[in-house]
Amino acid sequence: MSEPMLEGTGCSMHEPYALQVLGPDMEPEFPDKCVVIVEPTEQCRSGMYVFVEVEGVRWFRQYRRDDQGREWLLALNERFPEIELTGLEWKVLGVIIQRNIRRRIKHYEYRDAEGGSSSAPATQVNAVDITHQGA
Template sequence: MNREIYLKELIESKFGSVRYFAEQIGIPYTTVRSILERGVLNAKMENIINICKGLGITPEQLYNFEDSIISKINKFAVQLNEDRQQKVYNFTEQQYNEQNKIIKFPTNKEVMISGAVSAGTGEYLGDGHKEIVSYNGDIPVHDFAVIVNGDSMEPTFADKQIIFVKKTSDVRNGQFVIADYDHQAYVKKFMRDENGCRLVSLNKKYNDMPINDEHELSIFGVVVL
């Protein structure tokens, strides 16, 4: 993101449009548009001062944008996947609301539940039955959602918690997976190391589930955190 893109997005976020902003600060719309297209460094200082004053920033902040914290955050954010970008956005929105004392009341959302997965002794998933339930938390990008039964994945996943899943058979070491293990569905941590491949519970009172020729295994997907 360069300073002109930053300036345009700041204008639109605060005033809705560049034209309306130009009217509010008393600068011709064509002048503001020209600054955004041709570059801040080519603009008259008096116009830059008026624009910055209207936006509540200083000319120094605009000219030094490449070294600003916003620019640095953006350089990292564009390299994140979509789920992590959403987390950055959610945190930024939270900080903005706190700064401006905006109270965001929870809204009831609905989630389609595709069944239950065990955090303990095994569940059957995929009988075709789906149920719509209310959900008050943030909903990440996902392919399906399930309910956890049991305590073997506590404290990360609690009993009766709704978790969201992205369909994939490509699993990396350490990821939480929804797996069909000997024809029953589990949520477990996939591990591969010198001790072999296995499904691991976070609650140590449950034994690891070895992945070998003695057991049938298929992966429904990975949990979206």
């Protein structure tokens, strides 16, 4: 059985889609078996949670770029190594816009950070828990 493809044509390939997180790489923010919603895009900024393909392997990580232009992918769980992107073939498949843990929903919005430095991401993540709103 072949691996499912995300490529295609038509408007359906421009709609958000859901993926299940497998493993502890992005804990504690994105625990094993939680569901994330991915907004398809080929663009990202430092600090965004992204779904990317690196050398034919797909990853869910946080994208970082420093003042010198170095790029890498970070797991939130420090037990997992960062992935240096310099010299590798890679592309962004989408950015994470929502997380669902046992029906607790959290939205992620990205905005440019003010007065950024090389240690701080150029993008601030605004996460909003909407689980009990309007209930």
